[in-house]
Amino acid sequence: xxxxxxxxxxxxxxxxxxxxxxxxxxxxxxxxxxxxxxxxxxxxxxxxxxxxxxxxxxxxxxxxxxxxxxxxxxxxxxxxxxxxxxxxxxxxxxxxxxxxxxxxxxxxxxxxxxxxxxxxxxxxxxxxxxxxxxxxxxxxxxxxxxxxxxxxxxxxxxxxxxxxxxxxxxxxxxxxxxxxxxxxxxxxxxxxxxxxxxxxxxxxxxxxxxxxxxxxxxxxxxxxxxxxxxxxxxxxxxxxxxxxxxxxxxxxxxxxxxxxxxxxxxxxxxxxxxxxxxxxxxxxxxxxxxxxxxxxxxxxxxxxxxxxxxxxxxxxxxxxxxxxxxxxxxxxxxxxxxxxxxxxxxxxxxxxxxxxxxxxxxxxxxxxxxxxxxxxxxxxxxxxxxxxxxxxxxxxxxxxxxxxxxxxxxxxxxxxxxxxxxxxxxxxxx
Amino acid sequence: xxxxxxxxxxxxxxxxxxxxxxxxxxxxxxxxxxxxxxxxxxxxxxxxxxxxxxxxxxxxxxxxxxxxxxxxxxxxxxxxxxxxxxxxxxxxxxxxxxxxxxxxxxxxxxxxxxxxxxxxxxxxxxxxxxxxxxxxxxxxxxxxxxxxxxxxxxxxxxxxxxxxxxxxxxxxxxxxxxxxxxxxxxxxxxxxxxxxxxxxxxxxxxxxxxxxxxxxxxxxxxxxxxxxxxxxxxxxxxxxxxxxxxxxxxxxxxxxxxxxxxxxxxxxxxxxxxxxxxx
Numbered sequence: 001x002x003x004x005x006x007x008x009x010x011x012x013x014x015x016x017x018x019x020x021x022x023x024x025x026x027x028x029x030x031x032x033x034x035x036x037x038x039x040x041x042x043x044x045x046x047x048x049x050x051x052x053x054x055x056x057x058x059x060x061x062x063x064x065x066x067x068x069x070x071x072x073x074x075x076x077x078x079x080x081x082x083x084x085x086x087x088x089x090x091x092x093x094x095x096x097x098x099x100x101x102x103x104x105x106x107x108x109x110x111x112x113x114x115x116x117x118x119x120x121x122x123x124x125x126x127x128x129x130x131x132x133x134x135x136x137x138x139x140x141x142x143x144x145x146x147x148x149x150x151x152x153x154x155x156x157x158x159x160x161x162x163x164x165x166x167x168x169x170x171x172x173x174x175x176x177x178x179x180x181x182x183x184x185x186x187x188x189x190x191x192x193x194x195x196x197x198x199x200x201x202x203x204x205x206x207x208x209x210x211x212x213x214x215x216x217x218x219x220x221x222x223x224x225x226x227x228x229x230x231x232x233x234x235x236x237x238x239x240x241x242x243x244x245x246x247x248x249x250x251x252x253x254x255x256x257x258x259x260x261x262x263x264x265x266x267x268x269x270x271x272x273x274x275x276x277x278x279x280x281x282x283x284x285x286x287x288x289x290x291x292x293x294x295x296x297x298x299x300x301x302x303x304x305x306x307x308x309x310x311x312x313x314x315x316x317x318x319x320x321x322x323x324x325x326x327x328x329x330x331x332x333x334x335x336x337x338x339x340x341x342x343x344x345x346x347x348x349x350x351x352x353x354x355x356x357x358x359x360x361x362x363x364x365x366x367x368x369x370x371x372x373x374x375x376x377x378x379x380x381x382x383x384x385x386x387x388x389x390x391x392x393x394x395x396x397x398x399x400x401x402x403x404x405x406x407x408x409x410x411x412x413x414x415x416x417x418x419x420x421x422x423x424x425x426x427x428x429x430x
Numbered sequence: 431x432x433x434x435x436x437x438x439x440x441x442x443x444x445x446x447x448x449x450x451x452x453x454x455x456x457x458x459x460x461x462x463x464x465x466x467x468x469x470x471x472x473x474x475x476x477x478x479x480x481x482x483x484x485x486x487x488x489x490x491x492x493x494x495x496x497x498x499x500x501x502x503x504x505x506x507x508x509x510x511x512x513x514x515x516x517x518x519x520x521x522x523x524x525x526x527x528x529x530x531x532x533x534x535x536x537x538x539x540x541x542x543x544x545x546x547x548x549x550x551x552x553x554x555x556x557x558x559x560x561x562x563x564x565x566x567x568x569x570x571x572x573x574x575x576x577x578x579x580x581x582x583x584x585x586x587x588x589x590x591x592x593x594x595x596x597x598x599x600x601x602x603x604x605x606x607x608x609x610x611x612x613x614x615x616x617x618x619x620x621x622x623x624x625x626x627x628x629x630x631x632x633x634x635x636x637x638x639x640x641x642x643x644x645x646x647x648x649x650x651x652x653x654x655x656x657x658x659x660x661x662x663x664x665x666x667x668x669x670x671x672x673x674x675x676x677x678x679x680x681x682x683x684x685x686x687x688x689x690x691x692x693x694x695x696x697x698x699x700x701x702x703x704x705x706x707x708x709x
Contacts (some may be wrong), residue, residue: 022702155460156459157459157599172589174603176589176603176604176605178603178605178606178609179603179604242614270667270668270670271669271670271671271673273598273604273671290590293673294671294672296589296590298592302592305592305593306594308629309594316596317459320458
C-alpha cells in the first residue's frame with residue numbers, strides 16, 4: 001500500500017487553471033464516489049481551496065493510480081488533459097506523506113504559517129469520512145497530519161508574528177504597552193485600513209475608542225459602530241493626553257498633528273508612552289515626532305517593513321517545523337509497513353504449511369505407515385518448515401524498521417507467489 | 431573533599447546547566463527549555479543554601495568574610511531575587527542574564543583565595559550578617575533593574591528605528607521592562623537603605639562611630655543618592671522608560687564599583703584583609 005498525492009497549487013498553476021479544476025465544497029459526494037470507483041484507488045480524499053487542488057489516495061499500484069487520477073481530474077472538470085498535465089505535481093510513498101504534512105502545517109502556503117489551510121483539510125477529511133472514501137490508512141494518516149500541524153503550531157513560532165499591516169499594528173502596540181485592556185484608541189479620519197486596525201484593537205479589548213472627523217456626522221456614525229465616542233474635530237487635540245494609541249488617516253494635505261504639540265501632550269501624560277499610526281498619504285503626523293522620548297510613530301512604509309521582518313522570522317521557524325515533520329514521517333512509516341509485514345508473514349506460513357501437508361499426505365498414503373512413522377514424518381516436516389521460515393520471518397519483522405523494508409516484503413511475495421491481501425481486510429479491524 | 435566543596439561543585443553545575451537551558455530558550459524560543467531551566471536553577475539555589483549553612487556551621491559565623499565567600503553569597507542572593515521576580519514575569523531573557531551572572535560570580539568565587547584565617551573580633555556581632563544580607567539582597571534587586579534597563583534601551587532603539595533584529599521577538603514589551611525596573615527599585619531601595627543603617631549601627635557598636643567616611647561608605651552613599659534620585663523621579667516627576675533605564679544602569683555601575691572596585695583599588699575598613707585582621 002502506498003500513499004500518493006496528485007495536485008496543483010499556487011506554486012505550479014495560475015489562477016485561471018486552479019479555478020477550472022476547483023471542486024465545489026457543497027457537492028463533494030459525486031467526485032469522491034468517482035475517485036474511489038477508479039480500480040487502482042483504494043482510499044481517497046479531495047482537498048480543494050482557492051490556492052490548491054489536491055487528491056490524496058492510497059493504492060497498491062501507484063503508477064496506474066496516478067494515471068487514473070490525472071485523467072479523472074481532467075475529465076471531471078472537462079479540461080484538456082494536455083493543458084492540465086504541465087501544472088500537476090505528484091508524490092508517492094514517503095514524499096507524499098511529507099507533502100501532506102507540510103501542507104497541513106502550513107509550510108507550503110503562500111503566506112507561511114497561515115492558519116486556514118488546516119481547517120480546510122479538516123473539512124475535506126470530514127467529507128471523505130462522511131462518504132466513506134477514507135479507509136484505515138487515510139484515517140490514521142489524516143489524524144497524524146492534524147496532530148503534526150498542531151505540534152508545529154505550539155512548538156514553533158511559525159504563526160506568532162503578524163503578516164498583515166493592520167494586525168502588525170496591534171502587535172507593535174503589545175510590544176509597547178504589553179496589554180491593551182486599559183488603553184484608549186483614537187481614530188482621526190476614516191479609511192479602510194484604519195477601521196480594520198481599529199477593529200483589531202477592539203477585539204483585543206481596548207477600554208475606550210474615540211473617533212474624530214472633519215464631518216462630525218461621519219465621526220458619530222463610526223463611533224456608534226465601534227461603541228465609542230465621537231469628538232469634534234476642532235477639539236480632538238485637547239483630548240490627546242488621554243489617548244494611548246492614535247490611528248490617523250485623514251485626507252488633509254498638511255500635518256494634522258505637529259511634533260511640538262505632541263511634545264506638550266507627552267508632558268501632560270507624565271511620559272506615558274504613545275503609539276501613533278499614520279496611515280495617511282500624504283502623512284498626517286509630523287515625522288519628527290518619532291524623535292520625542294516615549295512616542296513611537298509608524299507610517300505605512302514602516303508597518304510594511306515590520307510585516308517583512310515578521311515574514312523572515314516565520315521562514316526561520318519553518319526550518320524547525322521541517323525537523324519535526326521528519327521525525328513524524330519516520331514514525332508513520334513504521335506503522336504503515338507493519339500493515340504489510342503481518343499479512344505477508346501469515347501468508348508465507350500458510351503457503352508452506354499447505355505444501356507440507358499436501359506432500360505428507362502423498363507420502364503417507366503411498367507408504368501405508370504405522371502411527372509411529374506417521375508421527376515421525378509429521379515432526380520432521382514441521383521442524384523443517386520452521387527452520388526454513390525462521391530467517392525470512394525475523395528479517396521481515398526487522399524490515400518494518402528499515403526505510404527500504406518494502407523491498408523485502410515485495411521480494412518475499414514474488415518469490416513465493418503469495419496472493420495480494422484483500423484490499424479491505426484491514427478496514428474491518430478499523 | 432569536604433561536603434562543602436562537593437556542594438559548591440553541584441551548585442556550579444546547576445547554574446551552568448540553567449544558563450545553557452535559558453540561552454537555548456532565548457535563542458531557539460523553546461518554552462520547555464525555559465521551564466526546565468527554572469527548576470534546575472531552583473535546585474541549584476537549594477543546594478547552594480545548604481552549602482552556605484554547612485559553611486556557617488563549620489566556621490561558626492556567617493560565611494561572608496572573604497572575597498570568595500561573599501561572591502558565593504551574592505550569587506545566591508541574585509538567584510533568590512530572580513526566582514522571586516520569575517514568579518510574576520516568567521522571562522527567559524531575565525533568567526539567562528541572572529543565571530549567567532550567578533555562574534560568573536560563582537566562578538569568581540572559585541578562583542578567589544580560600545584561606546580561613548582568624549576572624550577579626552569586629553565581625554563577631556549580629557549586626558554584621560544582617561548588614562551584609564540586606565546589602566546583598568538590595569544589590570541583587572538592582573541587578574534585575576540593570577538587566578531590565580539594558581533590555582529596555584535595546585527594545586526602545588529597535589521600536590524607534592523600526593529595524594528589528596531577532597532580539598526584538600525575544601524581548602518582552604517596553605511596559606513589562608519598565609515595570610521590572612520599578613519593582614526592582616522598590617525592592618532594592620529599602621533593602622539598601624536598611625543595609626546602610628544596619629552597617630552604621632554595627633560600626634557604632636564596634637568602633638563607637640556611625641560613619642567614618644571610608645571609601646566604601648562614601649561610594650555606597652553616592653550609589654544610594656543615584657537610586658534615591660531615580661525613585662524620586664519616578665514617583666513625583668513621572669520619569670519612566672528610557673531615562674529610568676539609564677539611571678538603573680548608572681546606579682548599577684556605581685554599585686559594582688562599590689562592591690568590587692573599592693575593595694580592590696581604594697582600601698579601607700571594608701576590605702577583606704581588614705576584615706580578617708591581617709595587615
